Every structure is written in structure tokens, then in C-alpha cells.
Amino acid sequence: MTSRGADVKPGCAIPPAALERLKGLLGERFSTVDADLLSYSHDYWPISLRWVLKGSFPWLPSAVAWPENSFEVQEIVKIAYGNNVPVYAFGGGSGVLGGAVPEKGGIVVDLKRMRSIRLNEEDMVAEAEAGVNGYYLEKYLNSKGYTLGHIPQSLYVSTVGGWVATKATGQFSTKYGGIEDMVLGLEAVLPWGSNVIMKPHPRTSTGPDLRSLFIGSEGVFGIVTRAWLKTCLLPEERILLSYVSETFQDALESVRRVLRRGARPAVVRVYDETETKRHFYMFEEAYGRVVTVIIVEGDSKIAGAERRIVEEEFRGRMLGEEPVKHWLETRFMVKEASEFTPLGVVFDTIEVSVSWSRATSLYRRLVEAVRTVKGTLFVSAHASHFYPQGVCFYFTFAGVPKGDPEKYYNEVWSVAMKTTVENGGSISHHHGVGRQRRSWLKEELEAGFELLKKVKTAVDDKGLMNPGNMGL
């Protein structure tokens, strides 16, 4: 038995001289110890969780590095480039599609030791290094009277760099936007080891926006080392509203009317009948119907006006504050994978976006399609993020397949992606592409995929930045 107890070897050997240079650069912050290699051979992709459960990993990194500043990231990347060694940026490892898994071996660069924060109150801009923990940043800003307004369910786990790299969005996005609306400037290390800074101006008209090369890039164009983020004042007032509607469609239509009038509640979530039963079973009058939770917040005068718009437009019975309080209390209770994976249940979530005009048909068809896959126990959804133009549906499915769990899992993903494309949706609203969705990116982008591949070849000529991720 090797000390990692498996016959798996890292996919790429680092030449001894390069190893020595990396050790010289980072000392204790560079490791080839088995416990570290196993710890970085998965993220929160359900397939890789099964590897954890079995203790057997198909892909291992060759080494892990924990740089403390941009200079060290540049040096690591230069050494890797000079020795043709792949590099994988790693944040909180909360990505759910295998985007951080070191498929071809090489060096995992964990950014979490880079965690300085600076707040410029006059400009309302926070400067955060890539490894800053989400909660840590929000807590810091709150203590100074500000918020980022970016509250993904993975807030406690994920990092600023990971948010940028996956184009993440949070639960309060209907008011504050996704991370792409918050990023004012970026610093990144390019595949050959140079540094680039995209300065934090309020707005510029200086050619194509280079920030977008990194927002949603999932580590394939370089490593994000710092971000300048817009901040908002902590809300003066928070208003909690909830409704029960007879159908999913009624509730969605109500939200559409609210947004059309320009109101921007921070949180809007509409749960289908199954998810209402699941999350709000203690509210008997809602059981088997459709619950919507809404949080309006901000300056009290603006929030008051938005509240009136919601109350005027929403067609449903008001349920009061309690369901929203319940949602606030339970929104970080993540237990399912821990409880059900070891029982043989295959479980995952799939988020897609779609315009209003095709929303309900996409929802219905995707649910029907997943139900046809043999082994499926249930499929349900809530609408989690809203725009005047459309909506994000967040589906949850679970199954107990008779045969290979991975086969069942891929089959569900496949029908879900196919149905989304056929019904005019986008295959990902905020989780990104990673390794699970990569075979579908071409369907989504069509000719754009060839363009993306050309950009990849031009920026990462040796193909060393997170190779294979996003199908690039």
C-alpha cells in the first residue's frame, strides 16, 4: 500500500529542480504530503463527494501551494509555465461542478492565505484579496456600516476569488445584483506569470471590458488575486413579506409585475408545491400550495415605496413575517449530501435561467424530463433569482438508481441540459460550467464556443491553466 492507500499517482510529475525552487519560495507553504494531496483532489461536485466516501480518487494533484501575496502567485505560475506543469486555482472548494478538481495533475494553488481587506468609505469600494472568506468580508463590512449584498448560501465557505471565477450570485441578488455587478476592478496573474491590474474606475470606455475575461473564467485564463468591489450602506430598514398562491405560475406572474414597475426587493424566492411542503410544512395553510418569500430592504423611504408596489401587485394571500423569518433562520442548514449520500441516494441541484415568456414551460418540461429517468425519487424547484426579463429556476433531484450511480447522475444532467437548451434557457445561471457541464457548453454558446477556444489558446498558449475545465 502506498501511504495514500490507493494506486493512484498524480497525473503530472513536477521536475525535481522546479520542486526545489517552489520549496525554496514557499517553505512550509508548499506540500506534497499525502494528506494534502487527498484534501485537494475534490471539491463539492457530488461525483467527487462519492470519491471522499470511498476514499479513492481518480485525480490527484502533484503538489499544493499556499501563496501569501500576488508576487508568490506570479513566481509559482512562472515556474509551472517554464516546466509545463498544470495549475489549478482553489478557493473554498465549494464549487459544485468539479471546476477545481486537478484532472491532469500539477499544482493546486490555494488562495486562502491571501486575505487582506481594505475599505475606502468615501468611494464605497472594498479591496479584497482573492482568498478572503465570504462571511469574513461581509462581517467586516457590516462592522463599518456597509454590506456587499452578496450572500450566496456558500457564504461561510467560499472566497472572493471563487465568486469572481464562477460568476456567483447571492440570495439578495434581485436588489444587489450578481458578483459581475459588484466587481469594479481586478488583479490577476496570467498563464505565463505576469500580473495584470484592471483598475477600479466607476465606469470606463476603453475597449472591451477585460474584467469579463476573468469573471466566470473558472481558472482557465489565470488566477484572480484581488478584487475591488462596490459596497452599499447597511439597510436602514428590512421588510419581511410572504404570500401563498394557488399555482407556481400565479406567483411568478406576480413577481414579474413587481419588477416591471421598477421595485427591487433584495430577496424573492418562489417555491413550487413540493418545495413548499418541504421547507414550509409548519405553515399548514400553505401546505401543497406555493409560498413566496420576499425581503425588501434599504433606505426606509425607498423600501416603503417598494413594499407598496409589492403589496399592490402580488396576487396571493399574505402570510406575514413568520415564513420569511423561518427562511432566514434555516437558509444555511446544509445537511442533505451528508445525510443521504451514504444511504445510496444520488442528489444534486441544477440551476438554469430563462426569459419570462418561456419560464413556465421550461419548468414543467424539465421536471417531466427528469421524472422519466429511471431511479428518480423526486424533482422539484424554486425560482431563486429574478430580473425584469426573466428568472432562475433552481431544481433539486434525488434518485436511487439500480445500477451505476454515476450513470444515473449523468443521465439526469443530460436530460436537464437538453431540455433547457431546447426550451430557450441558459444551461447555467450561477454555478458555472466546471467539469460536469462542459460537454453542454458548445450547445449553449454555438459559434461562441469556437471563439472561446481561440481566446483560450491565445491567452493560455500551453493550456496549463485548469486544463479540461469548461471543456477548454
Place this chain on the structure above:
Amino acid sequence: MPGKWDWLKDELRASGMASAAPLVLRFIGGRLRGPDNLVKCALCPNMCRHACPVGIVDGRETTSPAGKARVALFLRQGRLQATRENASPLYACLSCDACSVWCPFGFSVADLLRPVKEKTAGGVGFKEFREVFENLEKHGYVYGEPKPSDSGSRTGDLLYLRGCTLREKHPDMSGKAERVFQHLGYRSFTIDETCCGMPAYNLGNTSLFRKLARKQAEKIGSSGARTIVASCPSCVYAYRVLYPKYGVEVKPEVYHVAEFLEDRLKGLKGEGSVVVHNPCKLAVGLGKPQVIWKILSSVEGLTVKEPRRSGRETFCCGHGGSAVPRLNPELARRIAMERGVELTEEAEIIVTACPTCKQAFQSNGFKALDVVELVHILLGGEQCSR
């Protein structure tokens, strides 16, 4: 009212899949306990990472809360060999239980790791811990042979349990505490105490912990004390929470000194500003996050500040849990610095209620007082060096 799992039963019925998922049905029916807690933690996305001082400051997956559970699982499964390098992450834990405050299952990673430390990793035989075990076996004192010291009066009506760290690092605090008790009308006395056993417990040597617990309980019992107060929240946690679990009884109940002072101090006056650092075992372990704050805010004229992470959401000084300062002193120092900087953004003087926290901050250049020392100063004991 419908039940928590009724929705899933409905779905299973509707999909005709009920018979295909017997384990799920037994689990939701409460007839199957499900996976063991270490497995659950290993499969968690690290929902307490933000609260874990090691997770935040060390920044490594391997030593994050779920990361440690995964390493423990791999060691338990035999997928990782129990070498020193592979087992070290299990000891990158402060036993601060900050994880339990946020965990949806209420787990403390320190508790989940302990059985693996005992069974698998215990064999690694870290030399840094061997010395601790030898000291505890031989002298009942974590630092070796206790220095001969003025151990105060041997008779009185309040037994003051000083604990190893106070005796070794801050022996002057014993006299200060005695004067504070005197002010409250008590005559305190000390005994030739044995370590409460927490270091052995934290390092995964539960048999030694039991032995020390029995010895110390006997000494406390034979003192005949009717009131018992201890300086260290970890010791109190051992007496009140752990000893009963291991069948050892300490009677009467032991109070931590801050709990004892909470409602007894009246009419104190002070000036200036201080910031509160809650020791983990007091705030989380004993569930008393407000005591220090209450004592200090009863002092007229004193401005009491709280840091960003306060109450139960405290942040360890980096020196708890016996293992980190011994195996990785640099990490312990960095955690102490992180917390010290956060605290001193509010006020220059840190007030805590734990000899180890005080030591951690002082040795890193911060001004830190135990609450007993502050009360002693306010009672006119000596000038506060501000």
C-alpha cells in the same frame, strides 16, 4: 401539522419509488440512524469554516473543519497511513468548539476527531505530547515538577482552584483573587491540586484523563469545601461537563470565577476603555457568553467594547486545546495576532477570564488582564497601567 418528511413520503408514493428506497424510508421514519457523525462531517461543504480560527488563519483545506474530518475518515478507513505528516492535521484543532455554534448538526470537530486520535493516530507518538503525558503522570502538572510556591492559605470557606497555567505563568493572580474574594466576604484557600486532565483529553489520551479526573475529584472532595471557584474555564468545563460523562463526580458544583463575580460585585467605579475577549470554553463550552460583559458594564465610568466577533461567536486566542501551540507554535502565534489586532481596534486593554488567553495575548505584545485582575485594580489593589 404535517411532519418534516411528509413531503418526501408523498413524492415516493407519487413516483412509485417507495419500495426502491427502503433505507430512505427507514431513515425518515427514524428507524435508521444514518451515517456516523464523522462521515456526515466529511461530506459537509465546511459550513463552519468561517468560524474556525485554524480554518481561517491556516487557510488549508487539510486543516479546515470538514478537511480534518476527511483526513480522520481516510485514516480510519486505512486509506491514509498514520504517519506523523498525515496525522498532524488532526491536531490542528484548538478544541474551541466554534464549529458547533454554526454546525447544522451541532457537531464539534474536536469531539469527532478524538476517537480517531485515540485509536489510529495515537500510535504516531508525537514527541511533543509525550512530555505532557509524562509530566501529567508523574507530577499531575502539565509543566513538569511544580515550582515550590506560596500556595496561599490552606483553610477557609471558598476553595480556589488555580489550574496549571495560572500557577505556572501568573502566580501573582492567586493573591489578587484571594483579595477579591475577601472583599466579597469569603476566606479563600487552595489545595495541592492535580491537573483537571484537559490536556490529556484534548490530545486523545482519555485513559490518562480519567486517571487525573478521579485523582482531582478526590482531592476536591476531601477538601470539604462548600463553595468552589476556578480560574480557568477549561478546568470548569472538565469538572461540570466532562467528568460526569466519564462517571466522575465533583460536588458541590464548581463555578468559574467570572460566574461567581457576576451578581456579587456592586458599586465599582472605573474609567477608560476596555475590550472583552470571551474565552471559548466560557462562551461556548459553558454557554456563558455574557458574564464578562455584564461584570464590566456594571462598573460605573468604564467604557466596555466588544469586538466584531463577540458573544458565542468568539474567536480563540490560538492557544487552546493543548496541541496547536505545541505542534505548530507559529500558527498559534498568528491566530493570537489575528484576534489581538481585532480586539485592539476597539480598545488597548483586553479583558478576558482565562489564564491561557491572557498568556496568549501578553506573549504577543498585547495588554491583557484577567477580569479578576481588573476587579482587583478597581478595588484599589494597584494602579491600572494604561
